[in-house]
Amino acid sequence: MTMSTRKRVLGGLIVTSVIVALAGCSAPPPETEETSGGSTAVEGFLPCMVSDAGGFDDKSFNQLGFEGLTRAAESLGVEPVTVQSDSESDYGPNITSLVDQECTLIVTVGFALSAATVEAALANPDINFVIIDDAADNDFDGTVDAPNIKPILFDTAQAAFLGGYAAASFSTAKKVGTFGGQPFPTVTIFMDGFAQGVDYWNSEKGDTVEVLGWNRDSQDGVFTGGFSANQDAINSAQGLVDQGVDVLLPVGGPIYQSAASVIRDSGRDIAMLGVDADVFETDPSVGDLLLTSIQKLIDVGVEDAVLAAGAGDFDPTAFIGTLENEGVGLAPFHDFEDKVSPDLQGELDTITAGIIDGSIPVESYLSK
Known part of the structure; x- marks a missing residue:
């Protein structure tokens, strides 16, 4: 598969190169005066955002990105511009539409927008870009x-x-399962980390x-081929x-809705794990x-990046969320607390303490 091949290349080359460059930059951006709220943006600042095909109401990473943008914009006293993508063919035209609207910061939500983001950033060096869940290294060098793209990444493993x-x-x-949308590293990192936890x-x-749906040795598993709650x-x-x-751990935005319907139809007691957001909320x-849910605080990463850019302090240094800097974490058990x-x-x-101090190793393409 072409997508699987891209996953393996990215998972290999970024491991050995990009992450070496980014590893020293995993702490959250330093708080500035603008992060305290009620600030005024630099003149002409216009933050904008493009969703991926999941849409801004996916109750997952698109929605979290939108919430972070909205909070920052309110704090800065500006009105953001957002455009939703309904398919992959929308990515390039949607970014172009924001360039034409004179956006000064464009946030693209998701690894699927990487190529379109890089193309737009190179063509518009005076516009700053933030991309969520991708290292923006499409030539794998x-x-x-x-230089005007800031990656926001999460070691969700x-x-x-x-x-x-x-x-x-x-x-x-004694059987747990997982499946994903497509075999991008930002999807499989959940599945592989999940399997490592079971092994531990x-x-x-x-x-x-036993873990079904993901094989750690072959680094392959069950995928739907997309990120829609559909028959696949x-x-x-099922x-x-x-x-x-x-x-059951479904990884890929709205596909958890399909998993939930299967669980309900089964008539069995099957628990589900959410991803990205605290899906219970x-x-x-x-x-x-x-x-529970496996969280990555996309909203916080986006909010910090927008606030910094709004203050005239855009920093292209990559942010990598970890347990140590609380960029990732596990949600409460909520209704399962007593179970x-x-x-x-x-x-x-x-x-958690062992992962942070290194005594319990967790492998991922962001940590090797």
Whole structure:
């Protein structure tokens, strides 16, 4: 598959090059006067945003990006411009439309917009760009492809490790499953971190919980081919449910809605994990199914970047969210609080400390 090939190349070259350059830049941007709220933007500042095909109401990373932009714009006293993409063919034209509207900062939401973002940034060096979930290294030479692009990245394998451990602790079937939209590194990082957490549970407890839908050795698994809550997503979830999983991690924006429908139709007690946002909060309709959510604080990263640019201090240095800087994390158990082991949270706290101090290694394309 072409997409799978791109994943492996990116997962290899960024590991050995881009991340070397970015690793020293993983702390959050320093707080400026403008981050305290009620500030005035530099003259002519106009922040804008392009969604990916999931749309701004995906209750996931597009929505989080939009919320971060909105908060920053309100603080700066400006009115942002947003444009929604309905398909991949919209990415380039949507960015061009924002250039034509004289946007001074353009935030593109998602790795799928990488090529269009780089092209626009190179053609418009006086406009600053922020891209979420991509290193903007489309020629794989180890550097960001344009000096006016700031990548916002998240080492979600660390938080997914915690999610996998929690899933293994909760599972009585000894089978947990995961599936993704497309095999981009920013999708598979969840799946692989999840599997590592299950492996850690097994090694610590002498257990045999199995992960279906992802193979750590081949770095491949079950994918729907897109990021829509459609029949392909239903089929992927159904295949895992039919194999007996009692915990399910769908990775890819709205595809969790398809997973939820399959779980409800099954008549079985199957827990689900959300991704990106705390889905219990963003979509209460599935709250009763959610063991927890694997979070990345996209809204905070976007808000900081927009506030800095609005103050005239745009910094293209990449931000990498980790457990240590609280850019990623595990959401509360909410309705499952009384269903999980009373020892689980304490164990997760200990594991978190171990991941932060390096005594518990978590592999990802952002950490190698």
